[in-house]
Amino acid sequence: MPGDNNQRETGPILKIEGLNKSFGGLQAVLDFSLSLETGELKGLIGPNGAGKTTVFHLITGFHKPNSGRVVFKGINITAQSPNRVTKLGIARTFQKIRMLENIKVIDAMKTAFYLQKPYNVLDVLFQTPKYGREERQLEEKALEFLTFFGIAHLANDLGSDLPYGLQRRVGIARALALSPELLLLDEPTSGLNTVETDELVEIILEIKDKFGLSIILVEHDMRVIMDKGICDSIVVMHQGAVITEGTCEELQEDERVIEAYLGAGVA
Amino acid sequence: MRVREGFTAVARYPIGIGLVVLVLFLLDRSLPGFWLTLFLLFGINTILAVSLNITNGWANLFSIGHGGIMLAGGYAAALFTLPVFFKVDIIGLHLPGWILNVQIPFLPALLLGGVVGSIVGILLALPALRLRGIYFILVTLGFNLIMVSIAENLPNYTNGAMGLRQFPLYTNVWWVWGIAFLVIYIALRLRKSYIGRAFIAIGRDQELAEHMGINLLKYKIYAFGLSTFFTAIGGILWVHLILNLFPNAFSLALVFHVVTMIVIGGMGSVSGAVIGAAIITGFTEVLAPIEEGFQVFGVQVPHLFGLTTLLLAVVLILILILRPQGIMGEGEFSLQGLRKRLSRSKAE
């Protein structure tokens, strides 16, 4: 459709319309809509249990929505499987850190380059020069990423042995290995101290520029997003629904935001 | 350094293969019957353990249905390798003429059985792959029981519980170890490629794997297809070494032995699977005479059928308690690693 093409050129990179998801009786996401421009860094905040992680699950297709649409680069990706969504260019990190058990950081990185598939089975079985070349390149690229994140010296350690803050970095490095256009970060700073948080925020801004990413950054700690003012705009969620959207300054005044947080704090 | 690398890349394979062939040739010539059989059983067990490790150790698709696969492949091949007079006159199978009246050589029989095993494996896997954990195990267990039961109850095609005999002695050192090296080679190579990494990623964390763009269903089918192909071939080699095939030959007890091999060696490790196969093969053969009863100073010690299995059960539990990662953990045996370890211990 020509209209579709048009939209792909100018429209937002990600458009979510009227997303609903319930678990049994619990409405985790309620009529959620969001529009993300190319190159935008959008914050998604809300108190515990607001449904932020579920929104990510719905975008990547890990959960299937009850209704609503997710459109990425003009392509309808609603309820597609995660591997297809990933292939189209959406990568994510996880709130609960996921490290491949008993696997070295460098190997975890190589695994994350899966989508590149630079050679085929026959190259593997016959050990063609192409295989050797590509594997070496993969290793270099993996190290490059680790260097960028300042963890190259830990390449041969087991991922699960790293301190928490560094595991978070591995998680982001792994997501970047998928060469995404859209990066979904689920509370990347949770569990980090202030120094680590500052560093990570720097890294996020840096990779955004370097890789030309659009980013949705989930936080439940409002201060991280508010104090740094890194987001172009911020969506506030409460009990599954969007209650408001605006810039940092706008939100600071907003009664509803404060109420959502305080209300949740008291309850 | 660069020169040496170039040298090894070109010369490694011919030299390696030449050495292996020579060793196999010498062993084939010099080993007395009993030891030769033992050596062949070791090879077959290696094939079984390495291929089971692909599903159970890497992809975390813990199957105990591989015995059913061996039955499927074993019978498929057997129907073609049995002598015509045996099929027609002695047991009178009710089969179409194109099966009944032919006897094919080993290679096509192996390929045929392997493909049948693989197809049956994938058919089993398709519904089972929706399941996880204990449900998956359960379905594979049931599959094994069903295959035994089918083999027993279709006497027109399988001769039922009476089993099949009079196989040609096709299995020899070359087939067994040729295929064993092939499986080991494939497994080791895959492990160092995006394919093997995808298998392992699925085994460790399915959700994460999915979010790395890995198509779960596709890779689970690959893992199962590959593993069952070689498992079926292992079964066929077994049949043409032991020279009979009964429905109960590849029951849960056999799968249990192979599971023990990979647990002892270290689940996920190819070298571990080979070591496990060696240990269990040796163990079984050492105990075989005791199982069958023997005489000491003129006193007949009665047979103790099942002793091996019983001891294996004990060993398996002990290993899981004392050293759950097995001998190799998930690592691989390598000369470099060995050298490193040696130089490290020298340095200390």
Place this chain on the structure above:
Amino acid sequence: MTYFIQQMLNGVCWGSILAMLGAGYTMTFGIIGLVNFAHGEIFMAGAFAAYFALHVAGLPFGVAAVLGILGAIAIGLLVERIAFRPVRGSGMITLFITSFAASIGIRTLFVMLFTDRAKPFSMPAFLKGAYLIGDLFIFKKTIAVVIVLVVVGALLMYLVKKTKTGIAMRAMSYDSETAQSMGINTEKIIIITFIIASALAGVAAIMWGVSYGRIRSSMGMMPVVDAFIASVIGGLGNVFGAIVGGLILGIGETLFVAYLPPELIGLRTLFVWIVLFIIIIVKPSGLFRANVK
């Protein structure tokens, strides 16, 4: 029609055995997360204990039945001690392998000691015979089995739902760490769970002896798989569901065999697997919601 009803009645015994086994299975799974593949051997050991009491020691049936149940409990506790406790907390696969090993080990040991030949298990005089109602035979043993099933089932439900132990069990099935922090003695509950599950297997063993009149070393192999499927049908973790699932499966299987052409009778095992596949694909959570878990 008469044939159909008659076959259903015949299936009741088998169904009751599966119900008792399934209930035990589902309890160990629901409460401590273990799929105990050695459950079939616990059942078999119970049958042997009763057999020895009855036929070797010549004890009266009632005493033999109690000894059978005690025998099952003894083996159950042994399994807990050697194949569960030392690897507790390891992954599901490890737990499965150890219980699988225990299962094969115990079965092999019994085959070595007592061979796998069928041994007679004679039932007491008061269970022999049948009532003829219309064209239907109703065996006294069937009635007895059903009565036992109802009584034991009711006791079990009472225990799980109403007693302190039962409440502790359910707390553990939700979250054993929290349960422990609430002051529940999880060690004790694990042992009690094993005892109850094994006792149920012992009851099933007596039912088996009475129903079929013979026992053997490998008798635990099939029913344990069937019983596991019964508990899946009923929703893993749901005691009542397992009992219903066992009855459905046992009766269904008997009917399936009754209408199978004679030359295919050996394919009876297929039935339970067909049922399982349907359940897993249509309603993986089983018929009932889990109440233990």
